[in-house]
Amino acid sequence: MREQLIFEHSRAGRSAAAQYPLDAPAADVPENLRRRSAPMLPEVSELQAVRHFTRLSQLNFSIDTHFYPLGSCTMKYNPRACNQYALLPGFLGRHPLAPESTGQGILQCLYELQEMLKEVTGMRGVSLTPMAGAQGEFAGVAMIQAYHKARGDHARREIIVPDAAHGTNPATATMCGCTVKEIPSLPNGDIDLDALRASVGPQTAGIMLTNPSTLGVFERRIREVAGIVHEAGGLLYYDGANLNAILGKVRPGDMGFDVIHMNLHKTFSTPHGGGGPGSGAVGVSERLLPFMPVPVVGFDGAQYRWLDEKDLPQTIGRLSAFMGNTGVLLRAYVYMRMLGREGMHRVSEYATLNANYLMAKLTAAGFELAYPGRRAGHEFIVTLRREARDYGTTAMDFAKRLLDYGFHAPTTYFPLLVPECLLIEPTETESKEELDAFVAAMVAIREEAKADPAKLKGAPYTLPVRRLDDVRAAKQLDIAYQAA
Amino acid sequence: MPFIPHTTDDIREMLAAIGAADIQALFDEIPAELRSRALDAIPPALSEMEIGRLMSERAAADGQKLNFIGAGAYEHHVPAAVWAIVTRGEFYSAYTPYQAEASQGTLQLLYEYQSMMASLTGMAASNASLYDGATALAEACLMAVRAHRKSKSQRILVPAAVNPDYRAVLRAVAGGQNLAFELLPYDPRGGVTTTASLEKYRGQDITALVIQQPNFFGNLEDVDALTDWAHEAGMLVIAVANPMSLAVLKPPGEWGAKGVDIVCGEGQPLGVPLSSGGPYFGFMTTRMEHVRQMPGRIVGRTVDLDGKAGFTLTLQAREQHIRRSKATSNICTNQGLLVTAATIYMSLIGPQGLAKVASTCIQRTAELVAVLEKVSGVRVAFGGPRFHEAVLLLDRPVRGVLEALAARGIVGGVDISRDYPSLGNALLVCATETRTPGDIATYARALADVMQSAAAA
Numbered sequence: 001m002r003e004q005l006i007f008e009h010s011r012a013g014r015s016a017a018a019q020y021p022l023d024a025p026a027a028d029v030p031e032n033l034r035r036r037s038a039p040m041l042p043e044v045s046e047l048q049a050v051r052h053f054t055r056l057s058q059l060n061f062s063i064d065t066h067f068y069p070l071g072s073c074t075m076k077y078n079p080r081a082c083n084q085y086a087l088l089p090g091f092l093g094r095h096p097l098a099p100e101s102t103g104q105g106i107l108q109c110l111y112e113l114q115e116m117l118k119e120v121t122g123m124r125g126v127s128l129t130p131m132a133g134a135q136g137e138f139a140g141v142a143m144i145q146a147y148h149k150a151r152g153d154h155a156r157r158e159i160i161v162p163d164a165a166h167g168t169n170p171a172t173a174t175m176c177g178c179t180v181k182e183i184p185s186l187p188n189g190d191i192d193l194d195a196l197r198a199s200v201g202p203q204t205a206g207i208m209l210t211n212p213s214t215l216g217v218f219e220r221r222i223r224e225v226a227g228i229v230h231e232a233g234g235l236l237y238y239d240g241a242n243l244n245a246i247l248g249k250v251r252p253g254d255m256g257f258d259v260i261h262m263n264l265h266k267t268f269s270t271p272h273g274g275g276g277p278g279s280g281a282v283g284v285s286e287r288l289l290p291f292m293p294v295p296v297v298g299f300d301g302a303q304y305r306w307l308d309e310k311d312l313p314q315t316i317g318r319l320s321a322f323m324g325n326t327g328v329l330l331r332a333y334v335y336m337r338m339l340g341r342e343g344m345h346r347v348s349e350y351a352t353l354n355a356n357y358l359m360a361k362l363t364a365a366g367f368e369l370a371y372p373g374r375r376a377g378h379e380f381i382v383t384l385r386r387e388a389r390d391y392g393t394t395a396m397d398f399a400k401r402l403l404d405y406g407f408h409a410p411t412t413y414f415p416l417l418v419p420e421c422l423l424i425e426p427t428e429t430e431s432k433e434e435l436d437a438f439v440a441a442m443v444a445i446r447e448e449a450k451a452d453p454a455k456l457k458g459a460p461y462t463l464p465v466r467r468l469d470d471v472r473a474a475k476q477l478d479i480a481y482q483a484a
Numbered sequence: 485m486p487f488i489p490h491t492t493d494d495i496r497e498m499l500a501a502i503g504a505a506d507i508q509a510l511f512d513e514i515p516a517e518l519r520s521r522a523l524d525a526i527p528p529a530l531s532e533m534e535i536g537r538l539m540s541e542r543a544a545a546d547g548q549k550l551n552f553i554g555a556g557a558y559e560h561h562v563p564a565a566v567w568a569i570v571t572r573g574e575f576y577s578a579y580t581p582y583q584a585e586a587s588q589g590t591l592q593l594l595y596e597y598q599s600m601m602a603s604l605t606g607m608a609a610s611n612a613s614l615y616d617g618a619t620a621l622a623e624a625c626l627m628a629v630r631a632h633r634k635s636k637s638q639r640i641l642v643p644a645a646v647n648p649d650y651r652a653v654l655r656a657v658a659g660g661q662n663l664a665f666e667l668l669p670y671d672p673r674g675g676v677t678t679t680a681s682l683e684k685y686r687g688q689d690i691t692a693l694v695i696q697q698p699n700f701f702g703n704l705e706d707v708d709a710l711t712d713w714a715h716e717a718g719m720l721v722i723a724v725a726n727p728m729s730l731a732v733l734k735p736p737g738e739w740g741a742k743g744v745d746i747v748c749g750e751g752q753p754l755g756v757p758l759s760s761g762g763p764y765f766g767f768m769t770t771r772m773e774h775v776r777q778m779p780g781r782i783v784g785r786t787v788d789l790d791g792k793a794g795f796t797l798t799l800q801a802r803e804q805h806i807r808r809s810k811a812t813s814n815i816c817t818n819q820g821l822l823v824t825a826a827t828i829y830m831s832l833i834g835p836q837g838l839a840k841v842a843s844t845c846i847q848r849t850a851e852l853v854a855v856l857e858k859v860s861g862v863r864v865a866f867g868g869p870r871f872h873e874a875v876l877l878l879d880r881p882v883r884g885v886l887e888a889l890a891a892r893g894i895v896g897g898v899d900i901s902r903d904y905p906s907l908g909n910a911l912l913v914c915a916t917e918t919r920t921p922g923d924i925a926t927y928a929r930a931l932a933d934v935m936q937s938a939a940a941a
Binding site for chain 2: 002003005006007014015016017018019020021024025026027028029030032033034035036038039040041042043044046049050052053054055056057058059060061062063064065066068070073075076077078079081083084085087088089090091092093094095096097098099101102103104105106108109115116118119120122131132133134135137138142145166167168170171172173174175176177180217218220222223246248249250251254255265269271272273274275276277278293309316317318319320321322323324325326327328330334336337338339340341342343344345346348349350352353354356357360361364374375399400403408409414428429430431432458460463464465466467468469470472473474476477478479480481
């Protein structure tokens with residue numbers, strides 16, 4: 001099945017017509033500033049456009065259509081109510097620069113969201129402006145730098161990152177003008193404390209950690225890690241990618257972290273949207289309060305208002321033209337209110353139950369764990385190195401074949417230090433039946449690998465396309481349609 | 485339990501398979517002294533009906549005012565079909581298209597988007613979006629430093645007529661990497677940037693010049709002259725463009741003799757509602773020679789094992805998940821769903837429609853300026869051609885006037901006096917195709933009323 005490009009549906013002179021002004025005047029633009037030839041936009045009817053994009057949507061896997069156990073991404077169900085109530089006309093039609101007196105309703109939602117996020121993370125302040133996890137990370141490292149600088153401590157330019165860290169961590173440190181020092185993990189998945197002790201010093205700005213780590217296990221000696229880094233004068237950054245594992249159970253603030261970013265599009269169930277929009281709200285401890293990115297919502301007991309550079313003169317500044325991904329924040333707000341006080345811990349409990357159950361079933365079915373003997377957090381790692389050795393099939397082959405069985409593939413080849421790995425995160429919203437079906441598919445695929453490895457190499461067979469030539473994509477670059 | 489499917493039997497069977505006594509046992513690796521106390525500051529759960537009521541009340545309290553604010557976010561008509569399709573679960577609840585075979589819908593749509601944006605801006609290559617217009621400009625400046633290998637200065641010239649909030653974001657996002665931003669004054673008569681202001685930089689090592697068209701005041705810059713001047717002086721040129729205006733204004737790829745090097749801007753006008761500030765999306769396009777320096781996702785067309793056409797993320801060697809600390813940017817998640825909206829918007833509106841929307845914006849703003857400048861105590865700051873915004877100067881502080889208008893259901897513009905103190909009491913107003921002649925008359929009457937009653941008081 002292939003859907004033509006929208007440009008191939010286009011015919012000169014055709015248009016949808018109902019959506020633009022009927023009697024538009026000719027544009028009053030000086031000759032030298034005027035556009036001479038029309039842009040290549042499609043000329044299609046409304047039905048053609050609707051049918052084309054509806055068909056395109058049907059070529060996707062999504063949470064609404066498939067189990068999506070993508071490790072480190074928390075692909076849980078996105079409640080429809082969150083979308084509907086974020087799209088109410090009063091919120092949707094409001095200009096971000098309209099007077100605060102005309103936006104008390106939305107500001108109250110955002111203020112209460114800040115307060116709820118403070119409570120679940122154990123931090124003292126929250127700024128909602130970062131527009132994705134990576135921007136939250138940027139804000140976090142920038143605040144750490146601003147803190148050291150404000151103390152006249154200019155030598156602290158090094159950020160420590162475990163080797164298992166998400167790629168955004170080292171990239172963020174570089175964007176903030178820091179250097180990166182990687183430290184190794186122990187065979188059981190914990191941080192190597194001796195290596196950490198040897199790495200910290202007067203050059204240490206801080207350490208970026210996620211807990212549970214990207215290896216899927218809880219860093220049990222986190223207080224010692226915090227002690228070592230704090231004693232050396234550094235600060236601790238919590239990458240909230242894995243907050244779903246500990247929500248309502250343990251708070252980053254209580255573990256000793258100074259700053260955290262939360263992926264609201266993971267833990268708080270806002271949609272991933274095919275690659276955004278996300279939201280990377282940041283939480284800070286007492287000492288980083290003055291440096292939070294602006295604007296932040298303030299409340300004086302009567303009115304809600306935006307606090308900006310005037311209120312927070314030491315702020316790291318502004319990370320978006322307005323106030324971040326507001327609509328995403330509203331969705332997270334609705335989600336948190338629907339879960340309520342009694343629902344927060346259920347998220348981590350059932351995410352962890354599902355992960356440990358799936359891990360137990362896959363182990364019982366003969367798959368090898370990367371970190372046996374550890375509890376899974378909300379995700380765990382299977383290594384297919386035995387299958388690679390015995391059948392010549394890779395983790396990628398399993399991943400592609402899973403698509404034929406109607407499952408989105410788990411995360412493959414991350415973390416980079418585990419060979420032939422699948423990082424599997426089922427989330428709390430999946431049923432036992434779905435998890436059992438996934439185990440059955442994995443077992444069936446292994447049987448196929450044994451009997452006919454070439455079959456796996458050729459997968460997938462039932463999707464709109466088979467495996468794509470990535471090398472050709474990069475070498476013979478075709479990134480924009482050229483009309484014939 | 486909301487959103488959790490487990491029955492009591494499920495839980496029992498699952499714990500038995502794990503070999504755990506209860507769910508709490510699954511957290512036994514977390515040291516006891518770290519366990520959370522009760523989360524008292526979180527209110528009790530609400531049902532869908534209750535939260536629906538609460539949100540509706542708050543949204544209704546904010547109401548729907550008659551809007552005359554632009555300043556980087558513009559109220560345009562969004563066709564009904566756009567968000568009906570965008571919120572389909574297959575787009576809404578999919579992840580970044582790493583598994584290409586299971587993401588052909590999103591990938592093909594992004595390829596179509598890249599094609600449209602490249603053509604609209606007159607450039608060869610587009611990425612699949614950045615966070616917003618302001619961060620897109622910050623990324624464009626960082627990209628210019630990478631792309632302009634001969635320039636060592638990391639100095640970038642930024643006109644004062646560029647959106648002040650964009651300039652604030654530039655400092656916050658790119659300042660940490662030792663970029664120096666130098667402010668170019670605007671011509672106080674025309675409200676535009678002139679080549680005269682550039683002369684003092686002649687012969688110096690400057691990495692790039694930023695040009696916003698239309699500029700923050702709504703005025704049209706002499707983009708050909710500025711672009712040629714910068715290129716002759718050995719700088720790259722970064723255009724900040726309003727994509728809606730490009731239906732009628734010369735695309736940056738055709739500015740001056742050679743066209744600009746990087747185009748970026750805010751994509752919100754293309755099918756994204758004002759939404760109290762976001763989510764919007766940033767766009768970026770460039771010359772093919774710089775494509776490997778561009779940040780963000782890029783989709784390419786290729787073939788599969790059977791030789792059939794298909795789409796995949798490409799040039800990933802630029803990105804953080806491969807290059808880690810040496811990546812072009814730390815960007816990972818971007819604004820995919822908003823790009824979905826923009827692609828459907830551009831398809832429905834088409835080239836004719838986009839030109840009609842843009843020319844109606846120009847017309848309505850001209851009408852707005854004409855009636856408002858007749859109000860006593862109001863004059864127009866700058867002459868010269870403009871797109872769909874204008875700066876008005878009032879004979880009294882703007883803030884009080886805006887509050888009085890808001891009380892009458894009108895959001896009358898943005899007070900830019902704080903960002904441009906030399907202008908005095910300056911109000912930036914905007915009228916798009918959504919403002920009817922009746923709306924404009926309503927605003928003019930209200931403003932006359934407010935100015936008069938305050939004068940009387």
